[in-house]
Amino acid sequence: MLKLHPNYGFNTLAVHSGSAPDPSTGARTFPIYQTAAYVFDDADHAASLYNLQSPGFIYSRLANPTVAALEEKLATLEGGRGGTATSSGHAAEIIALFPLMAPGMEVIVADKLYGGTINLMGKSFQKFGWKAIFVDTEDPESFQSAITDKTRAIFIENLANPGGIVTDLEEIVKIANGAGVPLIVDNTLATPFLSQPLEWGADIVVHSTTKYLSGQGNALGGIVIDSGNFPWLGNQKYPSLSSPSAEYNGLIFSETFGDLAYTMYNHAVSLRDLGCTQSPMNAWLTLNGVETLPLRMERHCSNGLALAEFLEKHQNVEWVSHAGLKSSPYFKLGKKYFPNGTGSLFSFGVKGGYESGIKLLESVELFSHVANLGDTRSLILHPSSTTHRQLTKDQQIASGAGPEVVRLSVGIECVEDLIADIDQALNNLR
């Protein structure tokens, strides 16, 4: 019988955690529980499930066995207490904040982020009455100065999209601890193979599982993972977790569920009401993807660095932003937080600006022009004409997506083929 020892290494846990053989059939690959609902034993059983008095499944909007297997696997790999899988990475950002925020409350947000997240937090959050205060990723002091009595969380990407930017996590942890608010880290670009923010003292991790975790660009999804360490009990800033819940007979989540309070709330309230649940099929694809995460990440990192080194010497390239390059201002921080590599997403500035960026995309043959990252295939993108196009010019530049910027997500193909392709496309610019 499969028995997982707590001291097993990352690669073993990536394969085995959360996905034991199916006890009823012996199926070795975790089954896809493609069902909307679950039969109650009797009326008492149904009542105890609805009252959150016993564990189990009611309806797949709240929880599903295949999705739960993914939650367990990723919580294990991140060193967290519990997970809530969501329909997308964006949904994970909303679900991460839902138990913490209320109209009029503020979240401090780093300005070097995926463009979609800047839009979501800067614009759509206003419709919920949530206020995002953007601060300078590279200046921890700007986080400190933004703290008010309305601050309910701090949100950063530790390795920021569009690439090559490393946040000084330890400094931001200190500020969050001092302010008594949770630090939420988007760990999408690093994955738990390269970095485990909870170990550095962050409280909550979010992922777009659409990227390196599923690994093949075939399943949209997200996840929120809680460390279980934040003191919600009796904490008046967070009434959802510290006050009696009328809909659950006066139950106080932090009192009843202890270090699982945040995760239980997210299943029992956030997913129940917002409905942005991950589908069993996508959870299953991602479960299988994560099994090969360590192998893929090693190749992603070595290919990415080799390409960055090549581009740095190319006559048609102005600059390269990859934290693994000695020339990078983030080289030292990269070595500290990502000793096994700084991923495969990075950006560079092509000579000739916007027009050259567009021409480059149209000249590559092996790279796919795609608004995604973390695929086995190498991908190329011109952020200012695509993912960051809805931002103002200033926001584009502030988030590292100016007109000359080209972003690569380097895949796991033969690196010499990738270099040859980008070389011919760059040489084609003149």
Ligand SMILES: Cc1ncc(COP(=O)(O)O)c(C=O)c1O
């Ligand atoms: C760092 C990061 N976070 C979140 C997201 C949003 O994820 P999704 O597209 O799965 O909603 C993305 C998407 O590119 C991303 O790069």
